[in-house]
Amino acid sequence: MTIERVAIIGLGLIGGSIGLATGEMLGEVETTGWDADSEVRRRAGERGLVGKVCDTAGEAVIDADLVILCVPVGAMEEAASGIAASLKPGVIVSDVGSSKGSVAKALARALPDATIIPAHPVAGTERSGPDAGFAELFRHRWCILTPGADAPEAAVADLSAFWEGLGAKVEIMDAEHHDLVLAVTSHIPHLIAYTIVGTASDLEDVTRGEVIKYSAGGFRDFTRIAASNPVMWRDVFLTNRDAVLEVLGRFNEDLTALQRAIRNGDGDTLHDLFERTRTIRRSIIEEGQDDARPDFGRKDH
Amino acid sequence: MTIERVAIIGLGLIGGSIGLATGEMLGEVETTGWDADSEVRRRAGERGLVGKVCDTAGEAVIDADLVILCVPVGAMEEAASGIAASLKPGVIVSDVGSSKGSVAKALARALPDATIIPAHPVAGTERSGPDAGFAELFRHRWCILTPGADAPEAAVADLSAFWEGLGAKVEIMDAEHHDLVLAVTSHIPHLIAYTIVGTASDLEDVTRGEVIKYSAGGFRDFTRIAASNPVMWRDVFLTNRDAVLEVLGRFNEDLTALQRAIRNGDGDTLHDLFERTRTIRRSIIEEGQDDARPDFGRKDH
Numbered sequence: 104m105t106i107e108r109v110a111i112i113g114l115g116l117i118g119g120s121i122g123l124a125t126g127e128m129l130g131e132v133e134t135t136g137w138d139a140d141s142e143v144r145r146r147a148g149e150r151g152l153v154g155k156v157c158d159t160a161g162e163a164v165i166d167a168d169l170v171i172l173c174v175p176v177g178a179m180e181e182a183a184s185g186i187a188a189s190l191k192p193g194v195i196v197s198d199v200g201s202s203k204g205s206v207a208k209a210l211a212r213a214l215p216d217a218t219i220i221p222a223h224p225v226a227g228t229e230r231s232g233p234d235a236g237f238a239e240l241f242r243h244r245w246c247i248l249t250p251g252a253d254a255p256e257a258a259v260a261d262l263s264a265f266w267e268g269l270g271a272k273v274e275i276m277d278a279e280h281h282d283l284v285l286a287v288t289s290h291i292p293h294l295i296a297y298t299i300v301g302t303a304s305d306l307e308d309v310t311r312g313e314v315i316k317y318s319a320g321g322f323r324d325f326t327r328i329a330a331s332n333p334v335m336w337r338d339v340f341l342t343n344r345d346a347v348l349e350v351l352g353r354f355n356e357d358l359t360a361l362q363r364a365i366r367n368g369d370g371d372t373l374h375d376l377f378e379r380t381r382t383i384r385r386s387i388i389e390e391g392q393d394d395a396r397p398d399f400g401r402k403d404h
Numbered sequence: 405m406t407i408e409r410v411a412i413i414g415l416g417l418i419g420g421s422i423g424l425a426t427g428e429m430l431g432e433v434e435t436t437g438w439d440a441d442s443e444v445r446r447r448a449g450e451r452g453l454v455g456k457v458c459d460t461a462g463e464a465v466i467d468a469d470l471v472i473l474c475v476p477v478g479a480m481e482e483a484a485s486g487i488a489a490s491l492k493p494g495v496i497v498s499d500v501g502s503s504k505g506s507v508a509k510a511l512a513r514a515l516p517d518a519t520i521i522p523a524h525p526v527a528g529t530e531r532s533g534p535d536a537g538f539a540e541l542f543r544h545r546w547c548i549l550t551p552g553a554d555a556p557e558a559a560v561a562d563l564s565a566f567w568e569g570l571g572a573k574v575e576i577m578d579a580e581h582h583d584l585v586l587a588v589t590s591h592i593p594h595l596i597a598y599t600i601v602g603t604a605s606d607l608e609d610v611t612r613g614e615v616i617k618y619s620a621g622g623f624r625d626f627t628r629i630a631a632s633n634p635v636m637w638r639d640v641f642l643t644n645r646d647a648v649l650e651v652l653g654r655f656n657e658d659l660t661a662l663q664r665a666i667r668n669g670d671g672d673t674l675h676d677l678f679e680r681t682r683t684i685r686r687s688i689i690e691e692g693q694d695d696a697r698p699d700f701g702r703k704d705h
Binding site: 177201225226227229244245247274280283284285287288289290291292293294295296297298299300301302303304305306308309311313314315316317318319320321322323324325326327328329330331333334336337338340341344347348350351353354355357358361362365366368370373374376377378379380381383384385386387390392393 | 530575592596635686
C-alpha cells in the first residue's frame with residue numbers, strides 16, 4: 104500500500120472515526136484533518152482524532168496521497184472546490200457519502216483532473232460530531248467503492264487496501280446500483296423512522312409523555328434512527344431522489360396491501376409475511392451484521 | 405399483598421419471564437404453569453420457569469389466587485374457557501395481551517362471573533418460546549392495567565402490587581385509550597418493520613444477499629422487530645384493527661407529505677422534521693426506556 108498520508112476534511116462521526124482507526128490500525132500512516140467549524144477543530148485536537156488538525160483545508164491536503172471528504176453530500180462540491188488548488192499530483196480524492204451518483208458528478212465538476220474514487224462505508228451510529236467517533240466503527244462493516252470507468256486500477260487497489268486496513272470489507276459496484284441498494288437498506292428505513300416519530304408526536308389523543316413511557320413496545324428502535332444527523336439525511340434524500348422515490352413506491356404498495364388485509368380480517372396474509380421476514384433476520388445475524396442477544400444486550404436501568 | 409399462588413397459562417417469552425421473575429423477586433409466591441404444547445411444558449420444566457408444570461390447564465389454576473393468560477390475543481377466549489370450571493372463588497384472572505378492548509370482551513364472554521383485570525406489560529424481545537424468557541424482562545418497564553368499571557379496587561391493588569414486585573411500574577387506563585397508545589408506540593412500528601423487510605426481500609434489482617450485507621445502514625434494526633412472533637402479531641392486528649387503521653392513516657398522510665418534499669427538492673421541510681424527532685429520542689433515554697450508548701453497545705464481531 105502506497106498511501107502514506109491521509110487528509111480528512113470534516114471531523115464528525117465518520118471523519119473522526121477514520122482518523123482514530125488509522126492511528127490505531129495503520130500507525131505508519133500520517134493523518135491531517137480540517138473542519139469548517141472552529142469548535143470542531145478544537146475538540147478534534149483535544150481528542151487526537153488526527154495527527155495534526157490544520158487551520159485551513161488547503162494546508163490539510165497539501166502533501167496527502169489520499170483525501171477523504173467527510174461532509175454531508177450536499178456540501179461535497181464546495182469542499183472539493185476548496186482544496187482544488189492545494190492537491191498534489193496523483194492524489195486520490197474519495198468521500199464517505201451515502202449517495203454516490205450525485206457525489207461523483209459533484210466531485211468531477213469541482214476537480215476535473217483529479218483521480219476520484221467515491222466510497223461509502225456502511226457503518227454509523229445515531230450520534231454525530233467530533234465526540235461521536237471511535238476506532239472500531241468500520242470493523243466487519245462493508246465499504247462500497249464506486250469508481251468510474253476511467254479510475255486507475257492501482258488507485259482502486261490502494262483505496263481498498265486502506266479501508267481493509269481499518270477493518271472493513273470492500274465491495275465494488277457502480278454508483279447507480281449502490282444508490283438503489285442503499286435506498287432499500289438505509290435511506291427508506293431512515294425516512295420511515297423519521298415519519299413515524301413525527302406522526303407519534305403530532306397526535307392529539309396520545310400525549311408525548313405516553314409515547315415516551317411506552318416506547319419499549321417497538322417505537323424506541325425507530326427513535327434511535329430518527330436521531331441521526333438532520334443535515335446529512337436531508338442531503339441524502341435530496342441527492343438520491345429517484346431511487347428513494349422508486350423504493351418508497353414499492354413500500355407504499357406493500358403497506359396498502361397489509362392495510363387491506365387488516366381491514367378485511369385476513370390473518371393468513373399477515374401471518375405469511377410475518378413468517379417470511381424472520382428468515383432475513385437470521386441471515387443478518389449469521390453474516391455478522393447484527394447482534395443476536397435479546398434486545399442487543401441492552402442493560403436494564 | 406394477598407396473592408400467594410399464581411398460575412401461568414402459556415409458557416413462552418412473557419409467561420416464562422413472569423415465572424422466573426416471581427421465583428427470583430417474590431420467593432414466597434408459589435407458581436404453577438401449563439402450556440398447550442407438550443414440548444414447551446417439557447422445556448419449561450427443565451428451565452424451572454415455574455415451580456410446578458402441570459399436565460392440564462385445570463390442574464394449574466385449581467388453587468391459584470391469580471391466573472395470568474400468556475397466550476396470543478386470538479387464543480384468549482379458548483384459554484379462558486378451558487380453565488373456567490377449575491377456578492377457585494375470588495380468583496383474579498388477568499392476561500398480558502397487546503390489545504385490550506377485544507381481550508376484555510373475550511374474557512368476559514368466557515368467564516362471566518370472574519374478577520377480570522386485563523393487563524399489558526410493555527416489554528419484550530424479538531425472541532419467543534420457553535427458552536426466551538428471563539427474570540429481568542419487566543424491570544423498569546411499564547405494565548398497563550385496564551380494569552373495567554366494576555373491577556374491585558382491592559383486586560386492582562393486588563395485581564398492581566404483584567407487577568411492582570416483578571420490578572415493573574404500573575399505570576391504569578381504560579382499554580380504548582390503551583389500544584390507541586399502543587397502536588402508536590408498538591403496533592404501527594411493527595407493521596411498518598414487517599412491511600419494509602418484505603419489500604426489501606421482493607425487489608428484483610437488489611438481491612437478498614445485498615440487503616443482508618448492507619443492513620448496518622439502518623435496515624437491521626427493522627429486521628429485529630420483524631423477527632417477532634408471527635402468531636402473536638397477526639392476532640394483535642386483527643384485534644386492534646380500528647386503532648391500527650386510524651394511526652396508519654395518519655402515518656400515510658405524513659409519509660406522503662415527505663414524499664412530495666423529496667420530489668420537489670424541499671430541503672427545509674425535511675430538515676425541520678429531522679431536527680424535531682431528535683428531541684423525542686433524548687426524552688426516551690432520560691426516562692430510562694432505552695440505552696444511550698452508540699449502537700446500544702453492540703459488540704463488533
